[in-house]
Amino acid sequence: MRSREIRTVQQERLEQAYVANAPDLLNYFGRRVLILVDAADLVSETFVVACRRKEHLPTGDEQVRMWLFGVAKHVLANTTRGSTRRFELASKLREHLLTVPVEHPSTEALDIRQALGRLPSDQSELVKLVLWDGFSVPEAAIILEVSESTARGRYQRARTRLGELLSDYQLNASKP
Amino acid sequence: MDLIEEVVRRAAPPSLADRSEVSAGATALALEMVATRAGAVQRSRPRPRHVVAAFLLGLGLLGGGVTAAVAGPALFSWLGWIPDAVAQRTFDLGDGTDIELCEVSLRVIAQYGTVSNSEADQQAEEARAFLATHDWDPLIAAITASDIEDAYAIDVERREQSELESGIAPPAATYSGAVTRLMFTLISAEFERAGFLRDGVSLEAAAGPCSGPDADTPR
Numbered sequence: 001m002r003s004r005e006i007r008t009v010q011q012e013r014l015e016q017a018y019v020a021n022a023p024d025l026l027n028y029f030g031r032r033v034l035i036l037v038d039a040a041d042l043v044s045e046t047f048v049v050a051c052r053r054k055e056h057l058p059t060g061d062e063q064v065r066m067w068l069f070g071v072a073k074h075v076l077a078n079t080t081r082g083s084t085r086r087f088e089l090a091s092k093l094r095e096h097l098l099t100v101p102v103e104h105p106s107t108e109a110l111d112i113r114q115a116l117g118r119l120p121s122d123q124s125e126l127v128k129l130v131l132w133d134g135f136s137v138p139e140a141a142i143i144l145e146v147s148e149s150t151a152r153g154r155y156q157r158a159r160t161r162l163g164e165l166l167s168d169y170q171l172n173a174s175k176p
Numbered sequence: 177m178d179l180i181e182e183v184v185r186r187a188a189p190p191s192l193a194d195r196s197e198v199s200a201g202a203t204a205l206a207l208e209m210v211a212t213r214a215g216a217v218q219r220s221r222p223r224p225r226h227v228v229a230a231f232l233l234g235l236g237l238l239g240g241g242v243t244a245a246v247a248g249p250a251l252f253s254w255l256g257w258i259p260d261a262v263a264q265r266t267f268d269l270g271d272g273t274d275i276e277l278c279e280v281s282l283r284v285i286a287q288y289g290t291v292s293n294s295e296a297d298q299q300a301e302e303a304r305a306f307l308a309t310h311d312w313d314p315l316i317a318a319i320t321a322s323d324i325e326d327a328y329a330i331d332v333e334r335r336e337q338s339e340l341e342s343g344i345a346p347p348a349a350t351y352s353g354a355v356t357r358l359m360f361t362l363i364s365a366e367f368e369r370a371g372f373l374r375d376g377v378s379l380e381a382a383a384g385p386c387s388g389p390d391a392d393t394p395r
Contacts, residue, residue, distance in 0.1 A: 022206035
C-alpha cells in the first residue's frame, strides 16, 4: 500500500508539473522542429514518456521542471530520428498552430541562427536553453544531464566562438 | 547579459507562449492528456469490460438516435469532455408518466498499456469513427415501456438489497437512471458486437438528468 501511495503522489506531481509547463514545452519544441504543428504531438509524447519514467522524478518542484525538459530533449531527439507520432488529442492544438503566422526572420536573425548551427550541437543546445528558453546555466545543466561545471565551461566556449562568428554584429551593436 | 548574448537572444524564433490562444491550447491539451491517462489507469484495473458509465441521473430522447453534434456547449461544459456521440430520445411509458428528453454522452478513449501505444491510438480512432457514424437510432427506438419498467424495477430491487446488506439507504431509483443505463447497455453491447470494444479501446458514457416532471421522481 505504501508503494502505491508513493506512486500516486509521484503521478500527481508529474501531472501538475506537466500542465503548468505545457506552454513552455510547446515553445521549446516550436523553436526546434521543422514543421511547427509537430510541436503539439511532441508535447503529448512528452507526457507519455514522462509517465513511463516517473520513477526517476526528482523531489523538488523546480527540479521536476528541469526533468520534464530533459524528457522533452529525449523526445525531440527520438523524433528527429523517426517520424512524429500523431495524437488524436493534439489535433486541436495542431489546428491552432496552423494559424500561427509564418515567421519572416530578419537577415541578422538568420545569420545568428546560422552561427549557432556552426557550434557543436551540445554547445548550441546549451546556448538555446539559456538565451532562448530562459534557463540558467545550472538549470540547463540538469536538462542536458551534465555537471554544472561542464555546462559552464561549455557555455563559455560557445560564447567565445559565437563572439568570433558574430564579430560584425558585436561591432554594430556597439555603435551608439 | 553581454552584447553577444543579447544578439543571440534577439534571434530566437517568436515565442508561441506569447500567443494566448496557443498557450491556452497547450494547457488544454496537457489537461486532456492527464485526464485521459487517469481514465486509462482506472480502466486498466480488472473490470469485466472496458466500459465506464457515469449516470448521475438521466433518461430520455425524443425522436433522435445518436448523433455526433447535437449537444450544446452547456452539456460539454458539464461533462468536462467532448463526446464523440450523444444518444437522445424521449420515451412514452403509456401510463401518463412524463419523461421528456434524455441524453447519454459517449466517447471512445485509447487505453494504453494493454497494447502498443500506436495500436491503441489506431484502434481508438477506428472505434471513434464507428461510434460517431453508426446509426444507433433503431437500437434505441426499440426500447419499450416494458423494458423501462423492468429496468426501473431492477434498480428498485437492487437498492432494497443494498440497504438490507449495508443498513444505509441509497438514493432512490428513478426512471432517469433506469432508462439511461438501458440506453448505454444496448449501445455498448452493439459496440462490442461490432468488434470495437477490444484491448486498447474504452467506451465511456455519462448521462445527466432527463427532463420531464416524472423523470426523477421515485414511484
